[in-house]
Amino acid sequence: MCLFQYFYLFLEAEIMKSLYTILTLLLCSSVNSIYAQTTLEQVQHMQSTPKHYGVLRTSTPIQIDGKADEDSWQQAAWTDSFIDIEGKHRPHPTYDTKVKMLWDDEYLYLYAQLEEPHVWGNLTERDTIIYHNNDFEVFLKPFNNSPLYYEIEINPLNTVMDLLMPNPYRLGGDALMHWDVKDLKTAVHIEGTLNNPNDTDRYWTVEMAIPFRSLSTYSRRATPKVDDYWQINFSRVQWQHNIIDGRYSRKKQEGKLLHEDNWVWSAIGIINMHFPERWGYIQFLNNQKESTFPVHYLIEKNAWNIFYLQQLYRKSNAHYANSLEDLNSITNILPVANERWSYSFLTNTENSLYQVEVHDKSQGLRATIDNYGNYMLHGR
Known part of the structure; x- marks a missing residue:
């Protein structure tokens, strides 16, 4: 392959990366504008x-x-x-x-x-x-x-x-x-x-x-x-x-x-x-036994409550929270860290991105959620 062809492929790859970055920023901007619609009530x-x-x-x-x-x-x-x-x-x-x-x-x-x-x-x-x-x-x-x-x-x-x-x-x-x-x-x-x-x-x-x-x-x-x-x-x-x-x-x-x-x-x-x-x-079900909630119901609820409260916190503070205490200052709907629940906040330097891990120790479950609404359950 000649030098010109290498240069062409390199240039094409750089253009595609730039387009991807632009599209990602546009999408994130659009998504973040939609997030702001949920109120505390x-x-x-x-x-x-x-x-x-x-x-x-x-x-x-x-x-x-x-x-x-x-x-x-x-x-x-x-x-x-x-x-x-x-x-x-x-x-x-x-x-x-x-x-x-x-x-x-x-x-x-x-x-x-x-x-x-x-x-x-x-x-x-x-x-x-x-x-x-x-x-x-x-x-x-x-x-x-x-x-x-x-x-x-x-x-x-x-x-x-x-x-x-x-x-x-x-x-x-x-x-x-x-x-x-x-x-x-x-x-x-x-x-x-x-x-x-x-x-x-x-x-x-x-x-x-x-x-x-x-x-x-x-x-x-x-x-x-x-x-x-x-x-x-x-x-x-x-x-x-x-x-x-x-x-x-x-x-x-x-x-x-x-x-x-x-x-x-x-x-x-x-x-x-x-x-x-x-x-x-x-x-x-296979018989007449009563239905129950899935074991992951509460951890999923807590993860999504973190997501809702993060959007409210960002509207007031121009950045996301990096602690449970910050989120519970809005409204105390999240259970505090105790023998059952633990939380791990991972944010970037500007607190403009986050991922939170919730651990339900009584059920052996972990769940993660981030600022884009990506939710994942880990465990059984």
């Missing part, structure tokens, strides 16, 4: 205990028809009724919503019942923005040590929008809308009549079979084993409506759409479903 509301549910294994076929007639569905328990996304301090939802779940070797099965006196919808194209109609939404995070998660939305017309999120929006993620849950099965049943304002409906239901193989990645297999945990949440978007010339539409006031209601299974504490660390847990 919101962090305090994000301290509620998430829900958990035991998913029973079924050995009989489930027909996806929206009716849940099978004996297995009769054995499955309902979740608690949905509450407002911000938590119990907000008004209770106007209409009841609840879910059942089952699983087998191939699918996670969901059955949701949504009380509704006016069942309507007008979106029929797949992957359109379904929450512009009243809808039911599923959020799934199968892998604890990966930020990747999935979202499925469906309206009363059985129109589906599904997407993959490599990372939450607030951490620089972008929805991959071209991705589909391959071989997803869905059905809707209506106790009433669709798009008919002349009667009063009772409810509409959603039944789904979500194939585990469609959630697997190149390096991670999503098919669960008995006693495995996933994080999951469900959301119901509910709009006030007008009826004009016999047609439903979202209600406006002074030319602007009224805000929708957001009702969920496990409260987030903030009007944003894309906080997967705040979702509930499902445990895949």
Whole structure:
């Protein structure tokens, strides 16, 4: 290879490194501007205990028809009724919503019942923005040590929008809308009549079979084993409506759409479903035993509370904290260092970057989190 070719390759490499640096700085700037949106009040509301549910294994076929007639569905328990996304301090939802779940070797099965006196919808194209109609939404995070998660939305017309999120929006993620849950099965049943304002409906239901193989990645297999945990949440978007010339539409006031209601299974504490660390847990069971929280629940909660408080601390001090005492001066939601908990703060000279390690000695677990929201659990 001649000297000119060596020089060309060297120059190309240097240009690529420069472009990478510029893109990284732009991304970090964008991400840091998003971080600043969480307030102390919101962090305090994000301290509620998430829900958990035991998913029973079924050995009989489930027909996806929206009716849940099978004996297995009769054995499955309902979740608690949905509450407002911000938590119990907000008004209770106007209409009841609840879910059942089952699983087998191939699918996670969901059955949701949504009380509704006016069942309507007008979106029929797949992957359109379904929450512009009243809808039911599923959020799934199968892998604890990966930020990747999935979202499925469906309206009363059985129109589906599904997407993959490599990372939450607030951490620089972008929805991959071209991705589909391959071989997803869905059905809707209506106790009433669709798009008919002349009667009063009772409810509409959603039944789904979500194939585990469609959630697997190149390096991670999503098919669960008995006693495995996933994080999951469900959301119901509910709009006030007008009826004009016999047609439903979202209600406006002074030319602007009224805000929708957001009702969920496990409260987030903030009007944003894309906080997967705040979702509930499902445990895949083989019998009728009660579900429990995963052993890593508390260490994960403490790690993310460190992340939230670091953002608040940086807003006030222009740099990150390098001690637990600094963070607990904002609000004392973190357990102090004791025989169970220990913390190790690693920061750069300017305290503009950090990584914190949390150690739960009683469970033999360590977790790390940094200023970019990279969370990792170490241990069992």
